[in-house]
Amino acid sequence: MDLIALRYFLVIAEEQHITRAAERLQMAQPNLTRLMRKLEEDLGFTLFDRSNKRRFALTPAGKTFLQQIIPLLQQYEDAVQVAKRVAQGEGGKLVVGYTPLAMFIGVLPALVQVYQRSPEVELLPRDISAVSRQMVLRMLRDGRLDVALLPHGSEEPGLACELLSTSSLVVVLPVNHPLADQQAIPLAALAREAWIQPSRSLNPRWHDDLAHLFQQAGFEPKVVHWTPQAHTLVSQVAAGLGLAILSTWTSQQLPHQGVVYRPLQDCEYLLEFHALWRRNDRSPLLQTFLRRCKGENEAS
Template sequence: MRRFAAEAVLAYKAANIFGADGAMLDLKSLVYFIAVAEDLHFSRAADRLHVAQSALSVRIRQLEDRLGARLFARSKRSAVRLTQAGELFLAEARRVVQAAEQAESVGRRAGQGEVGHVAIGFVASAVFSGLLPGLLRRFRGMHPDVEVEISEMETPRQFAMIEDGLIDIGIVRARSDPPAGVKLHVLRREKMHVLLPADHPLAAADRIALNELSRETLISPHFDALTGFGNMLARLSGRDGFAPAAIRPVRDFLTVVGLVGGGYGVALVPDAVRRLAGDDVVMRPLDGADDLEAPLSLAYADRQPGPAVAAFLECARAD
């Protein structure tokens, strides 16, 4: 009964890797013990570890004293062998050393941006333009073990969540003056086009001037006069006689295409919308407005990013 109780106590200590005084054992002691347990020879183990045999012997004795148990049976007449307590301890020591090696590897890889987590917000046009899928594919090829979480959301919400630290990166239809604390990097510039119902009188034209849209209802994906297309429309007001009859703000380009196709108005859209256009709409170049662009931009906090986020930013900027 006493023998069983002693082994149970040692097994508990081994599982927790604590010494008799409750302090955690150092990894070097465990590595030394494992080497001797594998070689069952102090001299060979010392050679493998590149330490003096005397130092190895002292370390093992200190380990046994802290555990309060003999780990090796050794004598001049017989080979070194593990005691029953040593066998119990060996399995746990290996587990702890392997876990420490894994933790070190993960920590090192995390520091290099090879593992971690990146939360990304995006506007829908970043997907159907092909920009976001291409960027994700390239980043995954370079950092396959980084977890990437993506969430579709409008530009103002992305800015707010970046400022609050709720997402790391946004892909937005940028404005020229982002909120304080948010930086922008243009990833792609797209020329503007006019989106018309297929049966619209202007659909027969090769190009359309701004002033030809003055009597039209303009359908536009924007939320305020400062953000994305709202900002662009504010800058266009009065240019070349441009004064649409009404502006109908909607949430996204899918809604724009649906309403234009249904005959409820026309729209100024970037080239990417071409991928959404069906037979009920047509796109025509905007004449005299070659300077008008709708950039897709990277948005991120103006502070030092974590390694995984920094790796994503570097990948995106390199395109």
């Protein structure tokens, strides 16, 4: 059955006049009449009482058909609009893996707020801070994650990677530390300190980069605690258990009256923040999400 003919039937029913309906539809009246005859043939019953040429009234069967067809046409229009939004990247489901950095940078919270205003989009954030990097890559490849927001990017088979932002490093010291009043601190000046670091299994690249920084400073750190969560790490520093190195992103989002954050002097290292996704994923929703990631980062 022709949906156009059903829409035309609806207009005639509203106007109750074939000439006015044809004018409203901007078409010739004979063509409209012919379409309605064909619709009645397809249905097997008469829709219009044609005994009154001035008034194109509905038959009882036509009235019943009208009542049933109106919600169906509305449902069709709604379906078209929802499908268009999906095609334009404004509908569907997206599973996003994130680490605390995505929260500290502000990218993910801003995107969650955006998609909360789009009921056609189901954005499912998944905390992967306690998951090893290799497991995250496996989850991307097998479809358990659609995109992952991670520090450090690298070329991975089957995955695409895009740099979203970079950050310099700071050292976290207790407020009563002898060097707490300095504006910047050379890492070599902290050679005798105890250190708190995240586990290597969670982020081998970050662990290896820190080791390289310490090596350049001329010492091997004495690590006394392995702590996966940044807020726990800051609390441990405040308690005097050791020092730590974090990004400026994290330091801005974790103020603590018991610690100070100081830039590392003459340190050119930049921590990178990336989005990773399956290279063959052409989902419009994913592409829209990635564009918004970059936009939110540039705005922050």
